[in-house]
């Protein structure tokens with residue numbers, strides 16, 4: 497399952513975000529290094545399309561897509577050199593698929609630390625960049641030597657050298673102009689700044705009405721390199737403790753609609769290049785995750801490896817078209833189910849039925 501790692505300074509709201517997504521379980525406290533060991537949880541990907549399809553099919557079981565996330569301890573200036581519990585914390589996110597920056601913008605006299613999200617961003621990126629620079633410096637000579645005997649490594653060495661230049665200038669890889677191909681060659685080094693980034697700006701309750709204003713400078717700084725979302729994580733975490741009806745009432749009362757979390761999880765999901773297809777029936781309606789650009793057999797393989805191995809064809813209809821027709825049987829009757837073969841590129845929102853033979 498795809499995994500996100502939260503990073504941020506102490507008291508930024510990482511554990512609160514974890515609790516908001518997981519419905520509790522992590523210690524959120526107004527002192528630095530409240531979190532010492534990583535918390536790993538699973539978040540459902542809220543998806544109105546899934547609920548609509550489940551209602552249409554009167555499904556007994558509804559299964560949303562889900563992603564994993566890791567909450568680690570706060571990083572401080574010097575973390576890359578072992579300050580605080582830095583090195584240990586950083587190890588906890590080496591292998592995540594994407595990084596979520598939790599940037600504090602809330603003021604609270606009882607919670608120590610800076611409240612300017614740009615300052616959080618600055619310190620955070622310095623630490624991640626320095627940690628990566630150290631990794632690259634440790635590897636580049638070794639790889640150069642290895643490349644003497646194995647010319648196939650030359651591209652990788654060039655990629656490391658390019659990364660070293662960018663990082664030494666203080667540029668995180670994801671913000672550098674390194675080509676996608678070069679970034680791919682750096683994959684084996686699990687660089688922290690070579691992952692997609694999503695930022696969440698944690699505002700105070702009084703600022704939720706002008707959240708765009710608070711988010712703007714961060715979005716301006718990151719440009720199109722990262723998506724930025726504003727939320728009062730504390731409120732979202734409190735809402736997450738309630739049962740669904742009460743939660744809706746609370747969030748609605750605050751003018752927050754469904755709340756920021758569903759949007760956050762969807763954005764995170766999208767950022768990773770993840771997409772959803774559905775299967776639906778009386779027994780179950782389910783959302784399945786696949787990578788953007790996948791062909792039908794690979795996408796079907798997310799359901800079961802046999803579906804990929806023995807793939808024959810898929811019957812396909814887009815979710816909204818199916819919903820309009822009202823049932824799978826009706827869609828078949830009026831000839832709206834498309835028959836697609838091995839080369840079909842599955843689209844986000846497709847509803848599939850797989851024919852296979854093993």
Ligand SMILES: Nc1ncnc2c1ncn2[C@@H]1O[C@H](COP(=O)(O)OP(=O)(O)OP(=O)(O)O)[C@@H](O)[C@H]1O
Nearest residue numbers: 506507508509510511512524525526529530531570
């Ligand atoms: N939007 C907010 N407004 C007010 N208080 C908040 C907000 N978000 C979080 N807090 C509070 O700030 C404190 C720190 O939050 P939390 O423990 O989630 O931070 P953290 O990033 O996990 O810190 P650490 O790195 O020390 O583990 C908690 O007391 C939490 O309740």
Ligand SMILES: [Mg+2]
Nearest residue numbers: 510511530531
């Ligand atoms: Mg914490």
